[in-house]
Structure formats: structure tokens, C-alpha cells
Amino acid sequence: MRKLLLLISWCILAVSCSTQKSLETGNNSAVSTFIPVFGPNAVEAIFRGTIDVNGKHFSGIFVFKKVSENLFRAVLMSEVGMTLLDMSFTPKDFTVNYCIEPLSKKGLFKLLYHDFKLALDEPGIHQLKRKRNRENVSKTILFRKKDSRDFYYFADGIVTKILSKSIYNNTEIQFESVNGGKAEKIKIQHKPVKLRIELTRIS
Amino acid sequence: MNRKNHIKLLQGILFFLFCSCLAIGQNFKPVANFDKIQAEINKTAESIKTIKSNFVQEKQLSFLNVPVKSEGLFRYKKENQLRWEYTEPFKYLILFNGNEIVIKDGSNTNVFDAGSNALFKQINDLMLGAVKGDLGKNKDFAFSLNESSGQYQLLLKPTNANMKKYVAAVEIYFEKADLAVSSIKIIESTGDFTKITFNDRKFNEPIDEKTFTSN
Numbered sequence: 001m002r003k004l005l006l007l008i009s010w011c012i013l014a015v016s017c018s019t020q021k022s023l024e025t026g027n028n029s030a031v032s033t034f035i036p037v038f039g040p041n042a043v044e045a046i047f048r049g050t051i052d053v054n055g056k057h058f059s060g061i062f063v064f065k066k067v068s069e070n071l072f073r074a075v076l077m078s079e080v081g082m083t084l085l086d087m088s089f090t091p092k093d094f095t096v097n098y099c100i101e102p103l104s105k106k107g108l109f110k111l112l113y114h115d116f117k118l119a120l121d122e123p124g125i126h127q128l129k130r131k132r133n134r135e136n137v138s139k140t141i142l143f144r145k146k147d148s149r150d151f152y153y154f155a156d157g158i159v160t161k162i163l164s165k166s167i168y169n170n171t172e173i174q175f176e177s178v179n180g181g182k183a184e185k186i187k188i189q190h191k192p193v194k195l196r197i198e199l200t201r202i203s
Numbered sequence: 204m205n206r207k208n209h210i211k212l213l214q215g216i217l218f219f220l221f222c223s224c225l226a227i228g229q230n231f232k233p234v235a236n237f238d239k240i241q242a243e244i245n246k247t248a249e250s251i252k253t254i255k256s257n258f259v260q261e262k263q264l265s266f267l268n269v270p271v272k273s274e275g276l277f278r279y280k281k282e283n284q285l286r287w288e289y290t291e292p293f294k295y296l297i298l299f300n301g302n303e304i305v306i307k308d309g310s311n312t313n314v315f316d317a318g319s320n321a322l323f324k325q326i327n328d329l330m331l332g333a334v335k336g337d338l339g340k341n342k343d344f345a346f347s348l349n350e351s352s353g354q355y356q357l358l359l360k361p362t363n364a365n366m367k368k369y370v371a372a373v374e375i376y377f378e379k380a381d382l383a384v385s386s387i388k389i390i391e392s393t394g395d396f397t398k399i400t401f402n403d404r405k406f407n408e409p410i411d412e413k414t415f416t417s418n
């Protein structure tokens with residue numbers, strides 16, 4: 001009897017471990033790593049955007065292009081057409097191609113590079129590890145990008161939110177009103193850094 | 204960004220807008236009688252008291268397959284009132300009314316005093332000079348005048364170091380039929396450019412004063 005109880009306990013323990021393993025490394029095929037910025041088979045996206053930083057409000061047009069698998073281009077221009085900032089970047093580094101003097105700040109370049117990379121660079125499915133979603137939002141599945149503190153929230157197979165945590169600053173990107181694989185609105189919020197970017201799709 | 208940098212940014216944007224308030228063609232060659240044609244253009248500009256027009260703006264970036272397009276309304280009333288309003292695909296308003304510059308973006312409205320800053324004053328003078336037709340007197344640009352069968356092209360190259368940072372050249376096109384500005388091409392130092400085409404131009408029609416307020 002004692003041996004039987006021990007066997008049952010062992011079995012329960014084994015099943016528990018097995019379930020936990022399934023949750024942690026489970027099948028990722030239920031989700032896509034598709035981030036709804038460009039849309040299916042598209043490589044260009046244009047948004048009207050506003051930036052609120054430290055009580056100041058700016059607006060302009062944001063242009064994003066996926067030049068190749070690991071190379072992106074981001075241009076910020078004023079409504080009247082003047083290029084304010086032109087940046088190329090890969091997942092590892094960025095280059096400022098052009099920037100007008102008043103915006104030429106290293107801190108701003110780094111923040112925008114971080115945000116643009118997070119919003120545009122799609123992690124490979126093998127890079128995602130499934131996590132338990134403590135926010136208890138129904139139909140939302142949470143993954144963590146390996147070797148990072150970037151969290152991806154999926155609903156109906158599409159990324160709806162990305163949360164990037166660091167010691168000094170957290171960044172949350174929300175994709176809203178997703179139609180045909182394209183988000184009509186993208187909101188980027190930093191905490192505690194007082195920076196908020198809102199993008200509304202033009203094309 | 205501090206207030207000084209904010210103002211610098213606005214200066215750049217306003218200079219760009221100034222270029223937009225002036226006016227693209229084909230096979231242009233230098234005109235033989237510069238002074239005579241300039242005098243004719245200036246005379247026409249003198250006779251224009253108001254302008255109502257629609258505009259289409261296309262920004263061409265070298266890496267994009269299609270230009271970034273927007274459109275809106277242009278209203279001018281002599282001596283110094285201007286309404287530049289984007290209506291599609293977003294709402295954005297810039298007003299010049301005397302010494303006041305108003306920028307309205309949704310619920311955010313910013314008011315600037317054009318006389319409070321030397322460069323603001325310069326931009327204000329340039330805009331009015333362009334519309335009044337005495338732009339040739341401005342020493343901040345090198346001018347040349349070219350022509351095709353249907354258009355004159357005024358080519359402006361900034362000589363002022365501050366303006367050179369933003370713009371490499373501006374091409375303003377006047378229709379020979381009415382000697383008024385019909386389109387403009389603003390070329391940046393990177394080679395990217397913005398083309399603005401004025402459509403449905405109407406001259407000397409009454410414009411209500413309310414047009415130049417943001418309310």
C-alpha cells in the first residue's frame with residue numbers, strides 16, 4: 001500500500017512537471033510573430049504621429065520601411081514635408097542619416113532606436129518562450145523573447161502589446177484597431193520617462 | 204527639448220512653409236530678358252489682393268516607392284494674412300496674421316510672435332515678399348529665372364547659412380498665362396524633395412476675416 005501511494009505520488013509529480021514544461025516551452029504554432037506595422041507582404045508604412053515629452057507636444061509624419069530582413073529605415077518629417085530625422089537600423093545598431101540641429105540629441109536617438117526596433121523587428125518563433133499570463137486577460141497569450149526582458153502579448157494570433165522592461169525605464173507598445181493585419185493606431189508609452197508617442201496610420 | 208530648440212525647430216518648419224507658399228516643369232532655359240519678366244511677375248503679384256486655392260503636397264523620399272501625399276486649403280489676403288490648412292489625411296492648421304503665427308494641431312494651439320525673433324521676422328518678410336512680388340530684393344537668395352513654352356521657373360538657392368541647413372534649392376513655377384505661382388519644388392540637401400501643386404486658383408475674391416483665426 002505504501003509502495004502504491006509512493007507510485008501514485010511519483011506519477012502525479014511527473015505529470016505536474018510535464019504540464020509545467022508544456023506551458024513554458026509549449027507549442028508556438030498557435031501564434032504568429034507577425035507585428036501589425038507593415039501588414040501582410042508590405043514593406044512600407046506611413047503614420048501621422050504625435051510625441052509628448054516632458055510637457056511638450058510635437059507632431060509629424062512617420063515613415064517606416066523594411067529594406068531587407070534585418071535592415072529598417074525610419075524617417076520623421078514635419079507636416080509641411082521637411083525631413084527632421086532619417087535613421088537606418090538593424091537589430092544590433094543604428095545610423096543617423098540626417099537630422100536637423102534642434103533634434104540632434106544622442107539620448108533621443110537611443111530612445112527612438114529602441115522604440116522603432118521593438119515595434120518593427122519581428123522575433124523569430126524560436127526566440128519566443130511561452131509564459132503564464134498573470135494579467136488574466138482572456139484569449140491573450142504571453143511570450144517572452146529569450147535572453148531579453150521583452151514580453152509579447154498575442155490575441156487571435158497577432159501581437160497586440162509589447163512590453164520591454166529595463167532597470168530605468170519600461171516601454172509599452174500597444175497595437176490597436178487591427179484590420180487585415182495592419183494596426184490603425186500604435187501607442188508607445190515610456191515609464192517613468194515622460195515620453196508618449198501615438199501613431200495613426202495614413203497608409 | 205528646451206524652448207530654444209523648440210523655436211529653432213519651428214523656424215526650420217516655417218522656412219520650409221515659406222518655400223511652400225511660393226510655386227514644375229520641363230526643358231527650361233535661361234530667360235533673355237530677366238528684368239522685364241521679373242517686373243511683369245512683380246506687377247501681377249502687386250495686383251493680387253487675395254488668393255483662394257487648394258493644394259496637393261507630395262514628399263518624395265529616395266527609398267519609398269510612392270510619395271507621402273497630403274492636401275488642403277490655401278488662403279491669402281493682402282497685406283499679411285495667410286491660412287495654410289491640411290485637410291487630408293490629417294487636420295493641421297498654420298495661420299499667419301500680422302505678427303502672429305498660430306499652429307493648431309487637434310486640441311493643441313500654439314501662438315508665436317513673429318516679431319519676437321529675428322528669424323521669425325525674416326521668414327515673415329520673405330513670405331510677404333514672395334506674395335507681394337518683391338522677392339528679388341532679398342539678399343538671402345541667389346536667383347535665376349528660366350522658361351519653358353508654358354512656364355517660368357524661378358530658381359532660388361539660399362546664400363544664408365541657416366537656411367542652407369534645411370534647403371538646397373527651391374524651384375518656383377509661374378504659369379505664363381497668368382504669371383501667378385502654380386507649383387513649387389523644394390529640394391533638400393539629401394536630394395529628397397517636396398512638390399506642392401496649387402489647384403483651382405482664384406484671385407481677388409472676397410475672403411472673410413474669420414478665415415485667419417483658428418476658432
